[in-house]
Amino acid sequence: MEEKEISRAVIKRLPRYYRYLGELLESGTERISSGELSERMQVTASQIRQDLNNFGGFGQQGYGYNVKHLHTEIGKILGLDQDYNMIIIGAGNLGQALANYVKFEKNGFLVKGLFDVNPKLKGVAVRGIVIRMTDELPAFLQEHDIQIAALTLPKQYAKEMAVFLVDHGIRAIWNFAHTDLHLPEDVIIENVHLSESLMQLSYNISRYSREHK
DSSP states (O other): OOOOOOOHHHHHHHHHHHHHHHHHHHTTOOEEOHHHHHHHHTSOHHHHHHHHHTTTOOOBTTTBEEHHHHHHHHHHHTTTTSOEEEEEEOOSHHHHHHHHOTHHHHTTEEEEEEEESOGGGTTOEETTEEEEEGGGHHHHHHHSOOOEEEEOSOHHHHHHHHHHHHHTTOOEEEEOSSSOOOOOTTSEEEEOOHHHHHHHHHHHHHHHHHHTO
C-alpha cells in the first residue's frame, strides 16, 4: 500500500480500536459491524469507516469486520508485530508503576532496565528488574539494544538526560517529565503530561456543573 499522510487524530484513535477489538476477541466475538463498534466506542460509524479506509478498509459489505483480522492488522499498523526494548529513567513511584505494568510486555514493550540516582534504591528489584544507578547507563546502552527510553524524573533533569540518551543512540523517548523536549528531528518524542489530562477532566466537570444547575 502506498504511504500517505495520516492525520494525528486518526493515529490517536488507533490504540482505542486495538483495545476494543482485543476485548471483543477475549469475549469470543468473531465479527462486528461499524455500527456495533460505533456504539461501543462512542465514535460514529462513518468515522470508523473513514479511519480504517486510510489503511485499506478491512470490512466487507453486509459482513462487517472480522475481529481477529482487524485486531491483527491494526497491531501491525501500530508496530505491535515486533518487540521494543525499553528502559525507564527515574525509579520513583511513577517509574516503578510503569515497570510493574505487565500489559506493556503483552504488547511487545519489554522493560530491560530501571535507573535512578538515589543510592537507597540501588539493587532494589521491581518485578524482577533491578534498579541501577544512572552512572551505569553508558555501559548498559552499549551492551543492550534499547529502542525506547521512558523519562519519569523531575523536569530540571529531563532535558539533560534526553540529550545524553540521544548522544548514546536512543531515538525514541516517552517523556513523563513536566516539560516539553525539543530534540533533533530524527528523535521521536511522545510527551505525556498527566496534569493536563487532569485539567481537562476538571474543565469537563466544571462545564457539566454549569450546564446542569
